[in-house]
Amino acid sequence: MNDPILKQEIINKTKSLGFCLTGFASAEPMREEADKLAEWIEAGKHGDMHFLQRHLDMRADIDLLLPGAQTVIVCAMSYNTGIKHPDNAGEKGLGKISSYAWGDDYHEVIKSKLRELVTTLETIEPESKNRIFVDTGPVPEKSWAERAGLGVRGKNTLLLNKEYGSSIFIGVIITTAFIGPDSEVSSICGTCTACIDACPTKALDNQGILDAGRCISFWTIEKKEPWNIPTEIAENMNDYLLGCDICRNVCPYNQKAKLSDRPEFLPRNGETCLVLDDVLEMTQEEFSKIFKNSNVKRLKLAGLNRNAKTIEKNNSED
Numbered sequence: 098m099n100d101p102i103l104k105q106e107i108i109n110k111t112k113s114l115g116f117c118l119t120g121f122a123s124a125e126p127m128r129e130e131a132d133k134l135a136e137w138i139e140a141g142k143h144g145d146m147h148f149l150q151r152h153l154d155m156r157a158d159i160d161l162l163l164p165g166a167q168t169v170i171v172c173a174m175s176y177n178t179g180i181k182h183p184d185n186a187g188e189k190g191l192g193k194i195s196s197y198a199w200g201d202d203y204h205e206v207i208k209s210k211l212r213e214l215v216t217t218l219e220t221i222e223p224e225s226k227n228r229i230f231v232d233t234g235p236v237p238e239k240s241w242a243e244r245a246g247l248g249v250r251g252k253n254t255l256l257l258n259k260e261y262g263s264s265i266f267i268g269v270i271i272t273t274a275f276i277g278p279d280s281e282v283s284s285i286c287g288t289c290t291a292c293i294d295a296c297p298t299k300a301l302d303n304q305g306i307l308d309a310g311r312c313i314s315f316w317t318i319e320k321k322e323p324w325n326i327p328t329e330i331a332e333n334m335n336d337y338l339l340g341c342d343i344c345r346n347v348c349p350y351n352q353k354a355k356l357s358d359r360p361e362f363l364p365r366n367g368e369t370c371l372v373l374d375d376v377l378e379m380t381q382e383e384f385s386k387i388f389k390n391s392n393v394k395r396l397k398l399a400g401l402n403r404n405a406k407t408i409e410k411n412n413s414e415d
Contacts, residue, residue, distance in 0.1 A: 100276060115210065116174050118248075121277065126157055126160075152235035168274060168278070171244075173268075176203070176266060177196075193339075194370060196369070198339055201391065203392065204231050227272045228272075238267040243256070243281060254305065255345065292305075298329065311330065317334070317337055331407045331411060334411065376402060379401075384398040
């Protein structure tokens, strides 16, 4: 089957699976991107996320993940439901959950869709070898999405697309099948610095480089118990119990983005926040039941409790 037909078959399938964007990139080395990551880590900007230091060679050369790889298929699914957090959540005894964690665990949702896509690909190209990654290995998904023409890296470091903004989940398939690559797109941020200006902890510098150690999402998700949240971060959490949407919400592209129609990413039980007292009284059994198949489970109950206590303490001192 010739390349244009194969490419269109894949695009048709991704649309039927609910992906809003699909692109293709040649599986060429990413040594410049890997070098930049190494420099960022060396500068201590990674907030001790040591997993980022592992397998830098695989991040640079995708052939180490799948020998004979020729193409990277990048798919994106929007989770921008248009729903907002309530105002003054903390004053109402609520802690805000980042919108990415309102619905089902995106890792499983996207993986299941990509498995169907691989089935289609292997039907068309029976000899092809394929691997799926959704935030689960040494694959820089955002960089591959840029190469595949899905968007550009915004100044808040998120992948930004003109139509869908940056509230999008990304998954990739590395394949030995050859599919013609798409063209990269140019930067669309221009002189806008809304995300940089809005970050209450100044985690983004003037060049849009993230200092993860100052990021609210890092402290409320990645940095688990027993570490306490530093005062300068805690005082600026804006009642976020898990994650943070501030830099995403202020982006002009997100404010006018097409909305998602994926039911998997709607807030569970219509809840965009959790009652802080309920969190503090929650048992492990209740936590496991309530957050089954949810991104929230990644934080674990101890971390959720620490964040709830931090929000309550801040609000009691105001």
